Amino acid sequence: MASVPSVRPGATASRHRGAVPALAAVALALTLLAVFLAYADASFNGYRLQIVTLVAINATIAVALTLTSGFTGVFSLGQIGFLAIGAYVGALLNLAPQWKSEMFLPGLPGWLAAFDTTGWHPQVALLFACLVGGIVAATVATLVGMPLMRLSGHYVAVATMGFLIIVHSVANNWSGVTRGARGLSQIPSYTNVWAAYGCALVAIYAAWRLRVSPYGRAMIASRENLIAARAVGVNVHRSRMIAFVVGAFLTGAAGPLLAHQIGSVAPSAYYFTTTFNVVIMVVLGGMGSISGAVLGAAIMTLAPEYLRGVEDGMDLGPLSFGALFGLSQIILAIAFILVMIFRPQGFFGDRELGLGLLRRRGPRQDGDEAEVTPTLAPGLDVGPGDGASR
Amino acid sequence: MNGRKDAGQTQGPLRDGGPGSPAPPLLAVEEIRVYYGAIQAVRGVSLDVRERELVALLGSNGAGKTTTLRTISGLFRPRSGKITYDGADLTKLAPHRIVAAGISQSPEGRQIFGSLTVRENLLLGATPRKDRKGLGGDLERVFDLFPVLKERLAQAGGTLSGGEQQMLAMGRALMARPRLLLLDEPSLGLAPLMVRRIFEVVSRLKAEGVTILLVEQNARKALEVADRAYVLETGTVVLSGTGLELAANPEVERAYLGA
Numbered sequence: 001m002a003s004v005p006s007v008r009p010g011a012t013a014s015r016h017r018g019a020v021p022a023l024a025a026v027a028l029a030l031t032l033l034a035v036f037l038a039y040a041d042a043s044f045n046g047y048r049l050q051i052v053t054l055v056a057i058n059a060t061i062a063v064a065l066t067l068t069s070g071f072t073g074v075f076s077l078g079q080i081g082f083l084a085i086g087a088y089v090g091a092l093l094n095l096a097p098q099w100k101s102e103m104f105l106p107g108l109p110g111w112l113a114a115f116d117t118t119g120w121h122p123q124v125a126l127l128f129a130c131l132v133g134g135i136v137a138a139t140v141a142t143l144v145g146m147p148l149m150r151l152s153g154h155y156v157a158v159a160t161m162g163f164l165i166i167v168h169s170v171a172n173n174w175s176g177v178t179r180g181a182r183g184l185s186q187i188p189s190y191t192n193v194w195a196a197y198g199c200a201l202v203a204i205y206a207a208w209r210l211r212v213s214p215y216g217r218a219m220i221a222s223r224e225n226l227i228a229a230r231a232v233g234v235n236v237h238r239s240r241m242i243a244f245v246v247g248a249f250l251t252g253a254a255g256p257l258l259a260h261q262i263g264s265v266a267p268s269a270y271y272f273t274t275t276f277n278v279v280i281m282v283v284l285g286g287m288g289s290i291s292g293a294v295l296g297a298a299i300m301t302l303a304p305e306y307l308r309g310v311e312d313g314m315d316l317g318p319l320s321f322g323a324l325f326g327l328s329q330i331i332l333a334i335a336f337i338l339v340m341i342f343r344p345q346g347f348f349g350d351r352e353l354g355l356g357l358l359r360r361r362g363p364r365q366d367g368d369e370a371e372v373t374p375t376l377a378p379g380l381d382v383g384p385g386d387g388a389s390r
Numbered sequence: 391m392n393g394r395k396d397a398g399q400t401q402g403p404l405r406d407g408g409p410g411s412p413a414p415p416l417l418a419v420e421e422i423r424v425y426y427g428a429i430q431a432v433r434g435v436s437l438d439v440r441e442r443e444l445v446a447l448l449g450s451n452g453a454g455k456t457t458t459l460r461t462i463s464g465l466f467r468p469r470s471g472k473i474t475y476d477g478a479d480l481t482k483l484a485p486h487r488i489v490a491a492g493i494s495q496s497p498e499g500r501q502i503f504g505s506l507t508v509r510e511n512l513l514l515g516a517t518p519r520k521d522r523k524g525l526g527g528d529l530e531r532v533f534d535l536f537p538v539l540k541e542r543l544a545q546a547g548g549t550l551s552g553g554e555q556q557m558l559a560m561g562r563a564l565m566a567r568p569r570l571l572l573l574d575e576p577s578l579g580l581a582p583l584m585v586r587r588i589f590e591v592v593s594r595l596k597a598e599g600v601t602i603l604l605v606e607q608n609a610r611k612a613l614e615v616a617d618r619a620y621v622l623e624t625g626t627v628v629l630s631g632t633g634l635e636l637a638a639n640p641e642v643e644r645a646y647l648g649a
Contacts, residue, residue, distance in 0.1 A: 214517065221503050221514050228501035231463055232562060233489030233518035350505060 030201075037193045049193065053261055055301045056196035060203040060254040062281040062293035067207045068247030070288035070350065071216060072240050073223030074149065077275055078160030081167035082248040084270035085140060086133030086255020088171065091184045091265045093117060093129045094256070099186050107176020126190040129256035130199065137252020141245045149240040152226070164275060171267035183266025184259075191261040199257055200294075203250045207290045208352075210246065219243055220288070220350075284339060288350030295347055307331055414477065416441045416601055417462070417493075417570055422471030424454075424461050431457040433625035434471065439570065444592070444602045446612040446633070448646055449622035455605040456498050458622070459572050462603070463495045464488040475570070490518035492569035496562070496576060498605070500555040504548025508539055511547045511558055515565030524567075532561035535591050553584035560591065571595065574605045589615060609646035613637040621646070 040052050065079050092100075092108070097116045100108065117125040148159050171178045178184065210216045218239040222229040230236055259265045281300045285292025307328035313321045339346070415438035424432040432454040439445045447455045460466050462473055464485035473480040480488055494515070503511050512532060516525055533540040536557040542550060547558060556576055563571060573592065577585040585608065593615050596602055606612035613619060613633045621629040621642060629636065636642045 214513070217506065217510050217514055218517060220506055220510075224503045224505060225501050227460075227465060228497055228503065229514075230465055230485040231460075231489075231495045231497050231501065232515050233486045233494070233566060234514065235484070235486040235518075 033197065037197060041193050050261065051301065051305055053191060053193050053196045055298050056193070056200040057191075057254055057257050057261065058278070058281065058297035058301050059200045059294045060196075060257070061251055061278050062285070062297040063200070063203045063207050063290055064247040064250035064254070065278055065282050066285075066288065066290055066293040067210060067250070068243050070282060070286075070293070071211065071219040071223065072243045074152065074240050074243070075154075075157045076160040076244065076247070077157050077279070078144070078163035078167075079247070079251055079278060080270050080275045081164040082137040082141065082251040083255045083258065083274070084167050084171055084265075084267070085137045086130075086252035087259040087265045087270065088178060088184070088255070089133040089136050089252070090126075090129035090256025090259045091187050092177070093132060094125050094190070094260070095184065095187060103179055103184065103186075105177055105179060107174065122188065122190040123195060126195055126256060126260055129260070130253040133255045134249040134253035137255070138245050138249040141248030142241070145241050145244040149237055149244055161275075164271070168267055168271050171270070178265075178267070181267060183264055183269075185264040187259050187263050187265065189260055189263055191257050196257055196261070199254060203254075204290055204294065206246065206250065210242075211290065215239055215242055223288075280336060282346075284336065284346055286346030286348035286350060289346070289348035289352055291353035292346055292348030292350075303332055303335075304328055413440065415439055416443075416476060417603070418472075418474045419458070419462065420472045420474075422458070422461055422468040422473065424457050424466050424468050426457075431625055432461065432468075435622065435625070435627055436471075437620050437627065437630070439601060439603050442596075442599055442601055443617045444596045444604060444615055446609075446616035446619040447603065447605045447622060448607075448609045448612060448619055448636075448642075450607070450646075452624070453622040454625040455622055456574055457625075459495060459574050459603070459605055460497075462488075462572060463493065486518050489566050489568075492567075493572065494563040494566035494568040494570075495572040496556075496559040496574060498574040498578070500552075500559040502547040502550070502555045502558055502562075504546060506547055507544055508547055508550070508558060509543045511562050512539070512565050515562035516567075518566060525565075528565055528567065532564055535564070535594065536561055553580050553587070556580060556584070556588060557591075560588075564595075568600065570601045570603065572603050572605075575607060576604070577606065577608050577611065585611065609642065610637075613642075613647075 037052075040049060044052065061079065061083060065076065068074070068079065069076050092112055093115060094117050095103075096118050097114055100113050105113065117128070120128070144163050148156060148163070151159055172181055174180075211220075218229065218234040218236075219242075221232070221234055222236045222239055226236065262269075277300055281296035282293050283296070284299060285294070285296030310331065311324055311327050313323045315321075417439040419435060419437045421434045421436050422432055423430065423434055435454065435458050437445070437447070437458075447458065449455050457466060461468050462480070464480065464483055464487075468481060471481075475488075475491060475493060478491070480491070480493075483491070503514065506514070512529060513525070516528065519525075538554055539557055539561055542554065547555065550558060560573070560576065563573075576588050576592070580588065589611055592602065592604065596615065604612055604616065613636055616633040618632050619630065619636045620627050621636065629639065629642065631639070637647070
């Protein structure tokens with residue numbers, strides 16, 4: 001009892017001390033990002049700019065999967081189904097009406113066939129498509145999640161994969177609307193780095209706000225210990241539903257960005273390969289870590305491009321190799337295997353870069369987490385002082 | 391099987407200073423049967439807990455004590471039987487609704503959320519509550535009972551010692567502002583000093599008017615603080631009575647107090 005007045009002011013003071021550098025760090029990071037994007041926008045060629053943009057789109061999807069699966073422990077393999085829904089919705093909204101009629105889409109309702117955004121400002125049309133794509137995906141997620149979020153473990157993984165297969169099948173066979181395997185093309189290229197990074201930042205902010213809210217706490221609790229979570233009164237189904245639906249919204253919103261970046265939508269682009277790429281991003285970064293998802297997305301987007309050079313062949317002393325196609329994938333795969341062997345919890349585990357979550361020491365593998373902590377904290381770490389604030 | 395009847399008849403006159411006995415029990419468990427798959431863990435347990443009472447549930451490993459508590463919390467569903475709380479049927483209620491109704495549990499083995507901070511663990515205890523304003527005061531109340539938790543607030547739950555985790559589990563359950571607190575083996579695996587500390591808090595909570603159903607292997611300690619107790623063996627109630635009666639019962643002495 002005597003300790004009450006003495007501890008309290010200290011805690012409050014450290015809370016305030018931590019908040020200011022945290023804000024400053026975020027502001028600094030955002031400024032640096034803006035400077036980089038302005039530079040990239042002005043001087044990168046189309047190919048490099050596309051890679052930079054894809055980093056942000058992939059980061060959005062990976063953050064959404066972190067929210068859906070990382071926070072709750074409910075492993076969803078259906079995420080890309082929501083991306084497909086968003087992409088098709090975006091394409092059908094923003095394709096020029098005369099092009100829609102030329103592609104012959106008899107299944108399209110009249111109002112959608114005639115829906116014309118060509119007169120809109122491209123960024124407004126894109127934003128509109130992202131919102132509608134997100135809402136449609138979230139609506140589907142609500143219906144799909146009702147039964148599926150009652151499952152756990154590998155059952156939910158298989159069931160959500162079933163959802164992905166259904167979306168793929170529909171996209172492949174509903175030719176009157178999706179044009180089947182040929183997909184939709186001539187989608188105007190509205191996406192630029194600003195829109196892509198804006199969307200990624202919204203996703204990161206949304207995920208972080210959710211994580212530090214009572215809902216996020218409930219998600220982590222139900223992942224950590226289902227019995228205890230239910231015993232303390234966590235509505236496990238509801239918190240999983242929130243994670244699933246918000247994750248679907250963010251992924252659905254990323255769909256139009258991708259469609260307007262690539263210029264076409266086809267079912268094959270939204271299937272297992274993409275699914276596993278995103279899963280690797282999240283696992284690599286650390287299930288449950290938002291910054292880990294961003295790092296994983298960056299690595300998974302950039303590394304294949306950088307490694308492409310090794311496929312051209314090289315000379316190693318007396319040895320000369322010809323072109324080795326597929327070598328870059330093999331190198332990447334070996335790198336992932338090594339990461340999983342030596343750091344199975346991914347780069348970040350479920351902690352975050354900076355923002356105070358860093359001080360938390362993992363209880364499970366204390367030793368090997370502690371050794372990596374300092375290397376994760378360049379510049380952005382705001383120190384242990386703000387620990388109490390989150 | 392007639393344990394419930396016995397308790398009803400004997401507890402009134404024997405208890406000193408308790409509230410009047412004719413009031414209906416706060417919690418009434420009637421003939422519940424609970425199965426794990428094909429195995430029957432609880433074979434028709436009946437018990438009741440009155441307002442402000444501290445009732446102990448004793449018995450050896452596998453007697454069905456934890457299963458009974460978890461069934462009350464809604465974590466298991468009884469195949470038959472009925473659980474009423476404050477006049478309402480709990481049997482089909484979801485666990486989070488049961489907590490919201492005023493029954494919270496400190497589960498066996500602590501079940502702390504290891505990667506969440508002490509603070510987050512405690513706040514999770516308040517999950518089903520609608521009123522967010524009283525949280526600060528409730529945290530203070532928990533710190534008052536367990537001052538060490540205040541020093542550990544920003545620490546991950548998994549880094550606490552066993553005794554501290556037990557305090558956290560109890561504090562977490564108290565954050566729900568329960569009318570009925572279920573304590574499952576709070577002294578299990580703790581050093582004697584910590585056991586005494588935990589039981590002091592249990593007595594204090596009782597004095598503050600919290601109704602408690604306590605599952606314990608440490609029968610001696612439990613009977614010291616309990617108003618009444620039930621003894622479970624292989625899924626059924628074999629004995630019941632006041633704490634004093636059971637402590638004096640030669641059978642209990644031989645089997646659980648280890649003379």
